[in-house]
Amino acid sequence: MLEIRDVTITYGKHVALDRASLTATQGRMVAILGANGAGKSSLLGAVGGRIRPASGDILYRGKSLLRLPSHRLVEEGIALVPEGRGIFPAMTVADNLALGALPARAGQGAAARMDEVLTLFPKLAQRRGQIAGTMSGGEQQMVAIGRALMSNPDLLLLDEPSLGLAPIVVKEVFAALARIRATGLTILIVEQNARATLELADDAYLMEVGRITKSGPAADIKSDPAVIRAFLGGS
Ligand code: ATP
Secondary structure, eight states, X not given: OEEEEEEEEEETTEEEEEEEEEEEOTTOEEEEEEOTTSSHHHHHHHHTTSSOOSEEEEEETTEESTTSOHHHHHHHTEEEEOTTOOOOTTSBHHHHHHXXXXXXXXXXXXXXXXXXXXXXXXXXXXXXXXXXXXXXXXXXXXXXXXXXXXXXXXXXEXXXXXXXXXXXHHHHHHHHHHHHHHTTOEEEEEESOHHHHHHHOSEEEEEETTEEEEEEEHHHHHTOHHHHHHHSTTO
């Protein structure tokens, strides 16, 4: 479904990503894990059309995304939930969600999708009239994910959805991601929280200073002694 081939990203002379390759198969949750500055966000940004790679290619359903202007990506079925969420804090939850249905791809089904999103996140259903900026971090993350789902995507890109959230809230957000995957969506998730993400993901890629150093089924990565030492705190 998504194939990243030998992608290199540079900022001036700095190589943020060095010939990274990754495959995400339909319906799977694929995690990109690594420390601060490893290049995870740059890789996701390239898939989401925010960053143009210096070389390599990104294929989605066999078609190169690099030739598409970034606003076309959402119409192709790719929705990005950026780090920091990017919701409109002065607007209500319902209005934030409705904005997600503006792309043509959302079509006539927006009302039904709103119901699906509110079923997925019952907290948002209770608070649909609340000003989004007054909600907790976890609830705002749910608004951001919900808004992305309103565009009717096939591929959901998530940049650090657990950032700044209490462990119990991370559990709640990740449980919602499991329900989203169960609907058949493909999910590409960038995370620093390796432990929680490996519990949930199907496949995982580890990044260290601009390179993918390990990849495989999440269950194998989770039990790899070197990974446990470097990413999972030795436990
Ligand atoms: P984080 O978790 O902090 O977002 P990351 O793994 O997502 O880290 P990137 O944000 O992709 O990593 O950054 C990779 C490298 O590229 C880092 O060394 C970073 O300082 C650098 N970098 C990122 N964005 C820019 C930019 N716009 N200009 C210059 N350098 C950048």
